[in-house]
Amino acid sequence: MKKMKLTVIVTGLILFAGLATTAKAQSDNHLVNVEVQAINEIAIAADVTLQITTATAGSDPTDATDNTSYAITTNDAGGTTRITAATSVDPATLGDGPAGVDIQVNATAPTGGLGAGNISLGTVAANVVTSIDPVSEGTLTLAYTLSATAETGQLASTAVTVTYTIVN
Amino acid sequence: MRTCSQHILRLSAASLVILFSLLSAPQSRAQEFRYNSGGGPLTLLIQTATAGSEPNDATDNATEIYWDANFGAPSKITVSTIAPGQSFQLFLLLSVPSQGGGGQGVAQPEVTLVDGMLDADLFTDIPSTLPGRQGFGTLEYRAAATVADGNSSMHGDDVHIVTLTVLAQ
């Protein structure tokens, strides 16, 4: 019997679908520096007017009082931040008598701080609030009291500037 | 009187001479157009860009062609392409270097290859006489795509069948 030789030719069909591409994420970066500097800000809301006009017979003139407020922001965390106050004019020299006047302020402390109570103001800065932590707070009371004695004499309207300073 | 074998010998010799004449180079060459190098399938891959700019072009200068434009008249080389569904740009420039007396003609600006285009001139005013009618040059392909064109994953590759023709002008 004649043998038959079967030759099988396998043809590979190669499909080129273009170069396979997959979407690639791509990144870049840069540096961002954030610096926080020391910040100390205080603002007084309004002026005050103190006028002594009355007295009880046999006593020194009646004190005059007035209030305003202040706002503060400080980011100092040293625990020693304080507010001082000083006047532009020595109250002890005011009036045409020998005694002068006394101007006192009682500053409400911000949260975490300590108020110094009624402090007589002068040209030398005095602490009115101490031990202030980092805080931003407003509408804190400044309560003023003007006192005079009979020896003060008379005092025409006089503008006195009180300067408050945050000291770290 | 010649014998039969002598006649056969003469006829054979004459046949050999005639046959040799037919197989030898003709007295004057006909036209010629061929690849000196390359000529096989090419792929131009556009794959890079500088951020903020359009993708960088891809180029290929691997193909060199040779011609003998013996048409008896000034000749030229033209190009056309078929590329169904073309999405990207392809350009061709025939760069013909100085080659002594050969390669005479006028190079044309780069041609934009567009699917189904009419033949466009690549190289013209090839003289009909030697040595200027013979020459060679490089096919400088340039592929380009804008971002607006997208990419091959969207449209597939463009597959061109580029046809070069040398003919009398």
Next chain:
Amino acid sequence: MPILWLFLAWIVLFWVPDSRAQVPPPLPDALIMAASSLTLSQSVTVSVQEINELSISGDVAITISTASPGSGPDPENDTSASYNLTTNGANKKITGSIDVAYTAGITLSLLLAAPSGGSASSKNLSTTAQDLATGFGLTAESSLGITYTASATVDVAPNGLGETRTVTLTLMDN
């Protein structure tokens, strides 16, 4: 003898010196024929990969130094940086992150100018990548704005020369 004369005649009539001194000899597959035109064909494939490129210009330094009394420190903006973008793909987005968080109380937010066709929103950066711009594609644009806003609570103590972090923007599929 006649055969010899025939042979000599052939040499005189048909032999041509080779004039192609400056070109290569014909290859075996050369088209050597008399014709009105000759052609060559070549397959040329143009393939375009998907390309995504993003670059950021320059580093940034932001200083927080002011506040209104009674309020926290003022946030500070910086618009000095920009980015460049190229993508030939569709439906992309840009995400952003920082390598390490800032000290507690410091927040850095980023707002990108959106590429054409896309949208952007401001995000507070964290170590987790967040979408900053989305829904764009097929665009190449340069000098797109980057707006940083740094803020700090009053509890953040002054930090000397500051804190530097690496911000990474990534261009990717939406």
